[in-house]
Amino acid sequence: QTKAEAGRIQIRAPLAEDGRLIWKLVADSGNLDVNSAYCYMMLCEYFRDTCLVAEEDGAIVGFVSAFLRPDRRDTLFVWQIAVAGAHRGRGIARTLLHKLVNGKACRSVRTVEATVSPSNTASRRLFASLAETLACAHTVTKGFPSSFFPQEHSHEEEPLIRVGPIPARNYWRGA
Numbered sequence: 001q002t003k004a005e006a007g008r009i010q011i012r013a014p015l016a017e018d019g020r021l022i023w024k025l026v027a028d029s030g031n032l033d034v035n036s037a038y039c040y041m042m043l044c045e046y047f048r049d050t051c052l053v054a055e056e057d058g059a060i061v062g063f064v065s066a067f068l069r070p071d072r073r074d075t076l077f078v079w080q081i082a083v084a085g086a087h088r089g090r091g092i093a094r095t096l097l098h099k100l101v102n103g104k105a106c107r108s109v110r111t112v113e114a115t116v117s118p119s120n121t122a123s124r125r126l127f128a129s130l131a132e133t134l135a136c137a138h139t140v141t142k143g144f145p146s147s148f149f150p151q152e153h154s155h156e157e158e159p160l161i162r163v164g165p166i167p168a169r170n171y172w173r174g175a
């Protein structure tokens with residue numbers, strides 16, 4: 001990734017009015033479950049501290065949604081990571097994920113979880129790389145099997161990926 005390329009991408013917290021553009025980004029991505037535009041507005045409004053958008057020249061080219069598990073505040077569940085097709089391979093997903101995990105909202109986080117289908121190889125690699133960067137384990141367990149999804153709309157299995165426990169030296173170091 002050249003400096004110029006890196007320079008053009010801006011990362012920011014999302015706003016409710018970004019919801020419809022995020023909805024379009026996910027719909028166009030082709031490898032994620034498209035939630036309602038309303039769902040993306042809700043994420044941008046009520047889960048803003050653990051969501052980020054990546055912009056280039058004013059256009060949204062990437063998005064990550066996540067939340068701190070209500071039952072385990074030391075665990076961040078990453079719901080979706082989406083990058084526009086034309087912008088893949090520039091490290092945008094990695095930048096979004098690392099900025100999120102290193103952000104103030106995640107200072108209590110010791111484990112990062114996500115479900116990623118086997119065909120989403122880029123996302124599988126992304127979480128393996130996060131485990132390497134954070135010098136911690138990376139496990140894959142059952143998650144949501146295909147049988148949990150409606151027969152009318154078959155869906156790949158969604159194995160649960162767990163990165164952690166994050167060693168103390170790699171905890172949040174922000175201001």
Ligand SMILES: CC(=O)NCC[C@H](N)C(=O)O
Nearest residue numbers: 032033079080081114115
């Ligand atoms: C990390 C990630 O993008 N997971 C996707 C889960 C699921 N298939 C969805 O698209 O929400």
